[in-house]
Amino acid sequence: DQQVKQNSPSLSVQEGRISILNCDYTNSMFDYFLWYKKYPAEGPTFLISISSIKDKNEDGRFTVFLNKSAKHLSLHIVPSQPGDSAVYFCAASTGANSKLTFGKGITLSVRP
Amino acid sequence: GAGVSQTPSNKVTEKGKYVELRCDPISGHTALYWYRQSLGQGPEFLIYFQGTGAADDSGLPNDRFFAVRPEGSVSTLKIQRTERGDSAMYLCASSLNPAGPGETQYFGPGTRLLVL
Numbered sequence: 190d191q192q193v194k195q196n197s198p199s200l201s202v203q204e205g206r207i208s209i210l211n212c213d214y215t216n217s218m219f220d221y222f223l224w225y226k227k228y229p230a231e232g233p234t235f236l237i238s239i240s241s242i243k244d245k246n247e248d249g250r251f252t253v254f255l256n257k258s259a260k261h262l263s264l265h266i267v268p269s270q271p272g273d274s275a276v277y278f279c280a281a282s283t284g285a286n287s288k289l290t291f292g293k294g295i296t297l298s299v300r301p
Numbered sequence: 302g303a304g305v306s307q308t309p310s311n312k313v314t315e316k317g318k319y320v321e322l323r324c325d326p327i328s329g330h331t332a333l334y335w336y337r338q339s340l341g342q343g344p345e346f347l348i349y350f351q352g353t354g355a356a357d358d359s360g361l362p363n364d365r366f367f368a369v370r371p372e373g374s375v376s377t378l379k380i381q382r383t384e385r386g387d388s389a390m391y392l393c394a395s396s397l398n399p400a401g402p403g404e405t406q407y408f409g410p411g412t413r414l415l416v417l
Contacts (some may be wrong), residue, residue, distance in 0.1 A: 231410055232408030233344065233408045234408070235407065278343050287406070293342055
């Protein structure tokens with residue numbers, strides 16, 4: 190039973206354009222959401238997070254949007270760069286426990 | 302500063318053998334987590350330590366898996382009687398403060414375990 194779902198396994202975008210990575214969750218107890226980026230042969234690297242009391246958090250080229258009623262969040266990368274090519278994981282946790290529940294990940298390819 | 306380190310980076314073993322995987326968290330981080338990532342999947346939680354004690358071991362799949370953190374720093378994940386299905390990437394993460402939302406977990410590069 191996947192509580193965090195990333196339904197698209199891959200995404201390809203042109204350099205300079207916007208990348209939109211989507212994530213859905215089923216557990217209404219989740220109140221903190223994170224995005225991690227992973228390059229081959231490396232561990233996941235924290236990218237950006239958002240608390241359930243917010244609907245948007247921005248950090249440079251990266252913005253995460255949260256729609257609690259739809260149990261949906263998205264990561265926007267603009268402008269996309271070739272160095273952004275990696276696997277992106279959506280993760281969630283509850284206030285009671287910081288263990289993370291991850292989605293399956295989405296492979297982003299940014300074409301030069 | 303130094304990040305989370307894990308040794309070995311790769312481990313090949315035979316079915317039925319015992320293995321130990323080591324994690325060195327970021328210095329000063331009190332919380333330590335183990336995750337397992339199978340091919341094509343996201344990391345799955347195994348166990349979480351706060352200091353020396355296991356605060357949550359609900360993700361350990363069965364009693365062949367055990368983890369310790371005797372001095373509140375380095376942790377060892379131990380797998381007895383390994384099975385082919387144990388083959389996966391084992392990831393360790395640490396965070397500065399006790400459990401709670403907003404505490405960023407920093408991951409190590411992982412140990413890739415292959416059970417033949």
